[in-house]
Amino acid sequence: MSDTNTSGSAPVKKNITRRDVLAMAGCGVAGLVVGGALASWGVTQESIASGRIELRTTPTKMIVTDRARCSGCQRCEMMCTLKNDGRVCQHIARVRVWDNYYWGKSADTGDGSFGDGKGACEFTVEHCKQCADAQCVKYCPVHAIYADEKTGARTVDTKKCIGCGMCSQACPWNMPRVDTETGVSTKCISCGRCAEQCPNGAIQFIDWQDIAQKIIDEGIVRTTTAVTA
Template identity: 80%
Template sequence: MSDSHLNQNTSEEKTAQEAESATNAASASEETTKHKTFTRRTVLAMAGCGVAGLVAGGVLASWGVTSASIASGRIEIRTTPTKMIVTDRARCSGCQRCEMMCTLKNDGRVCQHIARVRVWDNYNFGTNPGSGDGSYANCQFTVEHCKQCADAACMNYCPVHAIYASEDNGARMVDTDRCIGCGMCAQACPWNMPRIDSQSRVSTKCISCGRCAEQCPNGAIKFIDWQDIAQKVIDQGVVRTTTLVQV
């Protein structure tokens, strides 16, 4: 075989290798992009368990979330596609700053009656006079948020379909242009989370904006990114980065 043929073959092989390397680099870049933002779904898939499994496995322990703390009623957790919301009654001092800051951000004024996070409702007696909680008993305060139910009663019973699920974070939100202020959402909700604003005459409810957590002086409310939980899952060896499941 002539030298020219050998050089041609070598050149073709080099070109093929460069093309393969470029393809592999593009695939790796695409893989990184896919998992740049972790959601509840991807984290639970990569961990191979549900939220209860993360709790039992100690993944959430650094945020105070353990099986014992949940069983005692001290910790409550709720999840949205983008965040895990943790409330810690032992850290709540009852200052109600969360309520004030919530309405200041969302309504432009301080009006705790329509706050999306609630402390005052159970301030004195806890959830009921015999609960042993609140300022008249053990001074443990109940911090309540919208549960962001998958099958939300507020959304189902709205006669004008003014409540919908946000594409950004999954929170149930009120379309103020459609809301007629009838109060059916508040009546349908088992926890009475939606409220009718007496000034705007429309319903208000928690949209998981996180302002309450940002302003809590004691860290009683935490909005934890699923990205951070994913890193804990990886750090603890629950799953390797090479075994991420595409969902």
């Protein structure tokens, strides 16, 4: 984000992190939601309570997935592997849609993706949760998964990984996957390629700097705590 903006308020300093924003606002992420600071990105109490919106945070990004916007096209999966693995291989995609398709209880129930039941065209977009106490990290026998210093994302060191699959088994959401071609584990590093390529805006990677600017513009925080010196 640049040092200038068109809103007339002072610009926030560069390299704002999650910790900076929450300190500036004097509340947690839940407080930002309740206060309406994230509404312009579709994040409200109602959208979260309904299950439409899922919110995840890393030190540098807020990741928002919107079930109502996902058409199930799987472009995110394809683009993820194309960028990170050099080929399209949705089995090892770091973002998952296909795994969460709901086809209905049976052919004649009228529910699921082929029926007319409520939510028939809403698909769950699953991301790595980037857990603070990550089980994949804890159970890796060779300590091949670490937190990237810049992004905070849990990342696989491919030189150390032995492809045992313990990270996948330990993860409650089965997010890491062992690539059978390379013999090492793959997992999300919050690169944002899936969001860039989603045709419907179902995935958003929002910079904390943009959120900081929003709470300044709306008067949620004093600008003196965040403006460039």
